[in-house]
Amino acid sequence: MSVTTAAPERQQDERVAKVGFLRSLLVKPELGSLLGAIVVFAFFATQSSVFWHASGVANWLDPASTYGIMAVVVALLMIGGHFDLSAGVQLGTAGLTTAILTTEYNMVIWVAMAISLALCLAIGFLNGYLVVRTGLPSFIITLSTFLMLQGLNLGLTKVITNTVSVGGIDQEPYFNGPQSLLASQVTLFGQKFYIAILWWVLFTVAASYLLLRTRFGNWIFAVGGDETASRNVGVPANRTTITLFMLVSFGSWFVGNIYLFRLTSIQANTGFGFELIYIAAAVIGGCLLTGGYGSAVGASVGALIIGMTSQGIVYAGWESDWFKFFLGAMLLLAVLTNQVVRKYAEQSRR
Amino acid sequence: MTDTDPTAAAGPTEDSSLGDGTRPAADGVPLLEIRNVSKFFGSVISLKDISTTVRAGQVTCVLGDNGAGKSTFIKILSGVYQADEGELLVEGTPTTFHTPRQALDAGIATVYQDLAMIPLMATWRNFFLGSEPTKGFGPFKRFDKEKAKRITRKEMADMGIDIRDPEQPVGTLSGGERQSVAIARAVYFGAKLLILDEPTSALGVRQAGVVLKYIVQARDRGLGVIFITHNPHHAYPVGDRFLLLKRGKSLGDFAKSEISRDELTRLMAGGAELEELAHELEREGGKADIGRELAEEVKALPG
Numbered sequence: 001m002s003v004t005t006a007a008p009e010r011q012q013d014e015r016v017a018k019v020g021f022l023r024s025l026l027v028k029p030e031l032g033s034l035l036g037a038i039v040v041f042a043f044f045a046t047q048s049s050v051f052w053h054a055s056g057v058a059n060w061l062d063p064a065s066t067y068g069i070m071a072v073v074v075a076l077l078m079i080g081g082h083f084d085l086s087a088g089v090q091l092g093t094a095g096l097t098t099a100i101l102t103t104e105y106n107m108v109i110w111v112a113m114a115i116s117l118a119l120c121l122a123i124g125f126l127n128g129y130l131v132v133r134t135g136l137p138s139f140i141i142t143l144s145t146f147l148m149l150q151g152l153n154l155g156l157t158k159v160i161t162n163t164v165s166v167g168g169i170d171q172e173p174y175f176n177g178p179q180s181l182l183a184s185q186v187t188l189f190g191q192k193f194y195i196a197i198l199w200w201v202l203f204t205v206a207a208s209y210l211l212l213r214t215r216f217g218n219w220i221f222a223v224g225g226d227e228t229a230s231r232n233v234g235v236p237a238n239r240t241t242i243t244l245f246m247l248v249s250f251g252s253w254f255v256g257n258i259y260l261f262r263l264t265s266i267q268a269n270t271g272f273g274f275e276l277i278y279i280a281a282a283v284i285g286g287c288l289l290t291g292g293y294g295s296a297v298g299a300s301v302g303a304l305i306i307g308m309t310s311q312g313i314v315y316a317g318w319e320s321d322w323f324k325f326f327l328g329a330m331l332l333l334a335v336l337t338n339q340v341v342r343k344y345a346e347q348s349r350r
Numbered sequence: 351m352t353d354t355d356p357t358a359a360a361g362p363t364e365d366s367s368l369g370d371g372t373r374p375a376a377d378g379v380p381l382l383e384i385r386n387v388s389k390f391f392g393s394v395i396s397l398k399d400i401s402t403t404v405r406a407g408q409v410t411c412v413l414g415d416n417g418a419g420k421s422t423f424i425k426i427l428s429g430v431y432q433a434d435e436g437e438l439l440v441e442g443t444p445t446t447f448h449t450p451r452q453a454l455d456a457g458i459a460t461v462y463q464d465l466a467m468i469p470l471m472a473t474w475r476n477f478f479l480g481s482e483p484t485k486g487f488g489p490f491k492r493f494d495k496e497k498a499k500r501i502t503r504k505e506m507a508d509m510g511i512d513i514r515d516p517e518q519p520v521g522t523l524s525g526g527e528r529q530s531v532a533i534a535r536a537v538y539f540g541a542k543l544l545i546l547d548e549p550t551s552a553l554g555v556r557q558a559g560v561v562l563k564y565i566v567q568a569r570d571r572g573l574g575v576i577f578i579t580h581n582p583h584h585a586y587p588v589g590d591r592f593l594l595l596k597r598g599k600s601l602g603d604f605a606k607s608e609i610s611r612d613e614l615t616r617l618m619a620g621g622a623e624l625e626e627l628a629h630e631l632e633r634e635g636g637k638a639d640i641g642r643e644l645a646e647e648v649k650a651l652p653g
Contacts, residue, residue: 213492215482222479225468232466234451234480292470 029286030298032337036284036330037305044312051315054191061193064307065200066255068300070274071281072200072207073251075299078282079211080244081224081291082131082138086123086145087248088274092153094120094256095266099166100157109174117253123149124249128242150272157268167265175261182254183261196258200300203251207296220244225292280327281306284334305330379442380405381543381574382427382458387436389422395598396422399436402593402603404543404574409565411577411585413618414595420578423595424547427576428460429453459541461532461549469521473513474502476520477535505534509564526557533564543574550584562588582618586611587643594618 041052050056070087077084094116101112127145131138157164169175182199185192211217219240222230231237252271260266283289284305285298309326313319380403389397397419404410414420425431427438429447437444440456447453453460467476475498483494483501499516506513509530520528529549536544546565550558565588569575579585585592592609594601594617601617602609 209492213495215484215493218475218479218482218493221471221475222468225470226466229462229466229468230479232450232460232462234454292468 029293029295029338030301031286032334033285033298033301033305036334036337037301037308040305040308040312040330044308044316047312048315048317051312054189056311056315058191058193060308060311061197062307063310064304065194065196066258067274067277067281067306068200068303069196069203069255070248070251070278071285071299071303072203072296073248074275074278075282075285075287075294075296076207076211076220077244077248078279078287078289079224079291079294080220080241081227082241082244083142083279084127084245084248085139085142085275086127086149087142087252087278088271088276089146089149089153090120090123090249090252091256091259091271091274092266092268093123093149094253095260095270096153096157096166096268098257099169099260099266100160102172103166103168104160109169109172109178113178113257116257117250120249120253120256121246124246125242127249128245131245132238132241146275150269153270154268164268165265166268169260170264178257179261182258194262199254199258200303204296204300211296216240216243221292223291277306277327278303280331283338284331286338302334378405380439381441382576383439383442384427385437385439387423387426387433387438389419389426389431390434397426397595397598398600400593400595400600401436402591404576404591406542406574407569407572408590409569409575409577409588410591410593411579411589412593412595413579413582413585413614415580415618417597418595419598420580420595421547422598424460424545424576424578427453427458427545429458454539457540457542458545459536459539459543460545460547461529461536462547467520467528467532470519472517473506473520473523473531474499474516477502477505477516477531477538481539501538505538506531509534509567524557525553526560529553529557529561530564533568537568537571537573541573543576544568545576545578547578548580549577550579550581558584580618582611582614586614 045052048056051060070091074084074087097116097119098109098112101107101115102109107115123145127138127142130136130141134141154164157166170179180195182195184195186195186198187193209217211220219230219235219237222235223237223240227237256266256271259270281302282294282299283302285295285300285302287294287299306327309330310320310323313323313326382404384400384402387397387400388395400419400423402410402412412420412423422431426433427447429450429452432446432448438446440458445456447456447458450460468479471479474495478493478498478501483497484491485494485497486492502516503513511527511530513527520531523531533544533546533549549561549565553561562584565575565577569588577585577589590606591604592606592614593603594614604614
């Protein structure tokens with residue numbers, strides 16, 4: 001290379017301001033949610049001292065963990081540019097399948113769980129396959145799956161058990177195995193914590209690693225950012241999308257079975273409406289609705305905020321009915337903050 | 351670099367400072383030969399009987415106005431479409447590409463007009479998109495970030511661009527810089543033949559001059575280049591061969607010695623910003639030969 005003349009470009013360099021430490025922090029998608037979590041924690045901590053004691057912490061970490069596991073996988077899918085409205089109702093499908101197969105058809109719990117997993121992965125595959133084959137918005141495709149599964153969960157449960165819930169799984173052999181894995185409690189500081197909290201942390205770490213440190217993670221960002229462009233450079237876009245839908249279904253299976261083994265029974269309407277909470281958590285955590293941007297840690301923190309709010313309202317002595325209002329207000333605030341922060345961050349880099 | 355050596359095929363080479371200024375001989379087997387290629391979409395004849403050749407160390411320009419079939423032509427070469435008639439010979443071997451990946455593996459890299467880059471993603475992530483380097487084994491196999499960043503910075507420096515921060519999202523780069531990332535990426539991934547789809551069309555005069563400089567650089571490194579454009583003033587100074595398309599048909603396939611810039615312009619009925627460009631290039635200084643060539647052609651222009 002004898003002909004390089006870098007002089008004109010060097011001049012352009014000088015037009016770029018130094019990206020400071022604070023500014024580089026602001027570019028991180030999860031920052032807004034972290035600030036939000038601190039504010040929400042401080043607010044409820046002043047309202048009630050129980051909120052920051054071990055019993056209170058265990059209490060709000062519990063919903064945060066089950067929401068969090070799902071928020072993380074939903075965030076991966078959203079970064080990949082898609083929605084899954086059937087994510088919530090699949091919890092019910094997963095739990096009901098395990099419960100019905102063991103209590104009604106006398107299957108060994110582990111086998112029933114494996115079948116339940118296979119079913120969920122099949123649903124996820126179908127969601128993804130339909131999205132990539134038809135090119136229709138995933139919103140519509142998964143809305144259909146959502147409605148169909150909602151009907152099936154209720155209809156089949158009624159046909160098989162004559163009620164709208166399945167119980168008695170704790171009477172089955174081998175119950176203790178999956179129960180200790182998914183729903184046991186660990187005593188720390190004299191307070192019992194659900195093991196799901198540990199799973200939540202593991203899911204978050206694994207998803208973050210997947211997203212930031214693997215080839216597949218790079219593809220998730222790319223497919224969500226510009227599918228055609230990523231296809232042109234050889235990214236297997238269809239495979240990436242289908243895998244993401246299957247990951248969400250895996251999460252639904254996991255959390256659905258957590259609910260089942262905790263309560264030892266499951267309602268046919270378990271998970272209805274949760275899909276929106278997961279999406280809200282991901283968005284509060286900095287995920288763009290248009291895809292291509294977001295973080296697993298952020299989604300996790302989003303779930304933490306939602307968990308703290310849902311319990312904090314009770315500790316503060318208010319009616320729990322107010323929860324949804326606060327959730328909506330926080331979502332709006334988060335979206336607005338994210339937008340401002342991102343614009344600021346992008347401008348500073350120009 | 352001997353470009354006809356099949357063992358020097360696709361695959362990243364860490365050392366990309368291949369060009370030593372000597373351009374490989376223009377004889378021998380062409381990198382790519384296109385023979386009587388046609389493409390139909392239903393009753394629409396999109397391309398009919400198109401032929402040209404691309405040699406290592408040469409630039410073949412494909413000129414045509416909107417709707418001439420330039421895009422279809424690129425898509426056949428890059429494996430998006432398959433030709434209905436005629437054949438492609440890659441280094442003398444008849445070949446059909448069924449997917450873009452196959453074309454890439456054969457060393458044919460296309461730099462699309464929209465650049466196939468993800469604006470919100472960091473430069474280094476874009477650079478390696480679809481061909482990420484990994485380290486570790488099994489479940490611990492991971493994207494080798496450090497290597498990716500290091501190579502991105504080095505490859506860009508080789509193109510004369512000092513990117514200060516590989517973390518910078520591609521969307522915040524200028525048009526010329528983005529083009530150079532795309533070209534550097536293609537060169538790094540062992541491209542023997544670069545297809546540039548209207549790389550200058552969306553750019554201002556000065557930026558266009560910068561991109562022409564990259565084309566010459568790629569050529570001097572011994573790559574074959576297919577330069578798609580509708581602007582003869584951009585094509586003539588850098589081109590060795592000119593294929594003119596009009597409404598899906600070939601108006602001719604000329605070596606530079608067979609056609610003058612006037613004829614080319616007349617055939618294309620091109621624009622008038624040539625003189626401006628020549629000045630710009632001269633002011634650049636570094637790539638004076640393009641500028642000089644342009645300036646001479648301006649003088650030679652009647653009227």
